[in-house]
Amino acid sequence: MKLGAYTACLHDQPLPEALRILKNMGLEGAEINSGGFLPPVHVPVNDILSSRTARDDYLGQFAEVGMELTALNCNGNPLHPDPAVGHGRDLKQSIELAARLGVKRIVTMSGTPGTGPEARLPAWTIMPWDSAYMDARDYQWNDVAIPFWKDIQARAAAHDVRIAIEMHPHNIVYNAATMIRLAEAIDATHVGAEMDPSHLMWQGCDPVAVVRHLGALIYNAAAKDVRINPAAKINGVLDDRFRRVEKGAPGYLGLGGSYSLCAWPETSSWDFVAVGIGNGVGFWTEFLAALREIDPGMPVNIEHEDASMTQIEGLRFAANTLRQAHARMMEGSGLHRLARAG
Numbered sequence: 001m002k003l004g005a006y007t008a009c010l011h012d013q014p015l016p017e018a019l020r021i022l023k024n025m026g027l028e029g030a031e032i033n034s035g036g037f038l039p040p041v042h043v044p045v046n047d048i049l050s051s052r053t054a055r056d057d058y059l060g061q062f063a064e065v066g067m068e069l070t071a072l073n074c075n076g077n078p079l080h081p082d083p084a085v086g087h088g089r090d091l092k093q094s095i096e097l098a099a100r101l102g103v104k105r106i107v108t109m110s111g112t113p114g115t116g117p118e119a120r121l122p123a124w125t126i127m128p129w130d131s132a133y134m135d136a137r138d139y140q141w142n143d144v145a146i147p148f149w150k151d152i153q154a155r156a157a158a159h160d161v162r163i164a165i166e167m168h169p170h171n172i173v174y175n176a177a178t179m180i181r182l183a184e185a186i187d188a189t190h191v192g193a194e195m196d197p198s199h200l201m202w203q204g205c206d207p208v209a210v211v212r213h214l215g216a217l218i219y220n221a222a223a224k225d226v227r228i229n230p231a232a233k234i235n236g237v238l239d240d241r242f243r244r245v246e247k248g249a250p251g252y253l254g255l256g257g258s259y260s261l262c263a264w265p266e267t268s269s270w271d272f273v274a275v276g277i278g279n280g281v282g283f284w285t286e287f288l289a290a291l292r293e294i295d296p297g298m299p300v301n302i303e304h305e306d307a308s309m310t311q312i313e314g315l316r317f318a319a320n321t322l323r324q325a326h327a328r329m330m331e332g333s334g335l336h337r338l339a340r341a342g
Helices: 015-024 045-050 052-065 087-101 131-159 176-185 197-203 207-217 281-294 311-333 335-341
Strands: 002-006 029-033 068-073 105-109 162-166 191-195 218-223 225-228 254-256 270-273 299-302
Touching (some): 002 068, 045 087, 052 087, 068 087, 068 299, 087 105, 087 131, 131 162, 131 176, 131 191, 191 207, 197 207, 197 218, 197 225, 207 218, 207 281, 281 311, 299 311
Parallel strands (some): 002 029, 002 299, 068 105, 218 299
Antiparallel strands (some): 225 270
16 A cells, blocks of 8 residues: 655645655655646646656656655546636546556546536536436536546546546535446446545545445545534534635635635534544544555555645644554554565
């Protein structure tokens, strides 16, 4: 099992320094952003696609530090009805980039279309108890999502790259049932799931049960934690009290086209927290063990989004939690004794 981190939280550092930071925390792998919501700060996409020398020089930075490039990350909305967003184009380019780099995994989201051909804004259609919502969902799946993902499946298969979809609310794929629905609809061989437990946690799912339910459909994993707050007892977990951040103001982050990240509710129902704060080492031990049953070499990359900690503090806390969990998993399975004997 390859413990690592997604480097987006270290975009203020050049790649070699970001890799050294992770290495010094006892991590072995790195997941690099290649487009989507965030710009590809840590990978020169065009240079690598056009130059073998640039590719070799880039991979050499990982080898020099003793780190492995385990995945690309192109999280975004590839089905956005506004063509100015362009996340779908980024995903297609990321497949070519991964093939050039020899990377076998790309993390992304399934996307959210509009509710009809004339829509210019995405709409998340869930619980279609009214047939109007069912009509919108049928359009989103049958007319937009399935044709797009059939094309992505074909491209990924041609390049022998696996696409790992993060089951993320505000996307057509947000839980196990929708992941399976998409995989079956496109006859997937190279499109599966990225197992980020955090978004399942706040939906009320049991991530370990989901791992065992999806099995070999899981290609990659994230380590990201959630704390459910007292406000959830009043407002539930579907909380819309976000606020706009004006361009140029502190915290502004563009997400493609004319759209940007909104500010989190001040008394939120739930928060992303460093790995180990929402759920202790015991949970993460069981989580890693369930993943290992599927693929002993699966990458598990920390995604740090705890606003109460700096990048370094949050990464270090998460890395310590994961390393403890991994050690307990190995101890419990008896694999440490085999490793010593070998």
